[in-house]
Amino acid sequence: MNTKMKSNNKKKLRLYIFKSNKHIYANLIDDEKEKVITSSSTISKDIKHQIKSFKNCATAQIVGKHIGLKIKKLGVKEIIFDRGKNLYHGQVKAIADATRNEGIIF
Template identity: 60%
Template sequence: MNKNKSNGHKVYIFKSNKHIYAHIIDNQTNQILTSSSTLSKEISNNTKYTKNCKTAALVGKNIAIKLKKLGIQTIVLDRGKNIYHGQIKALADATRKEGIIF
């Protein structure tokens, strides 16, 4: 059984030159269910800098809260071509800290 298809949801992380984005995607329909980024109102109002580990952790915490509201506890982490280090690790750790499993 393919592990990516077993739970039906993944978090896709994308980094631009200035911002970091996290999208929750339903694997069966390929639809974005919810998302969070450094451009989100909840995060951009609370931070001075837009792209560092601290703001990545805020994005991770925010996406975890949104996942809980949707009733999703288990996801697959899709980091794209990014290595698991720095901002990606901070986002993932903050999401796990809120109780999301991946």
């Protein structure tokens, strides 16, 4: 995963979205410490049983909701959304909307 792209704002955590041919990954990264804080994906043990097919918008919503819940548990309210080279469309938009529905601001 390309974690070399760093945000200019060191105070906020960055939610980086990566899509492979089969799976979708959402990683919450602390650029100051250069460390992944938490993550969620279609291969996560917590949500694997909810997923019927690996890569579609419904699956992306499940991943987005799961990462949103994890971010809320950490006490973080505002993040930076990093879609990488992906267009803000389809699965990436579904992850963003589901994360916002959990109360995360970006």
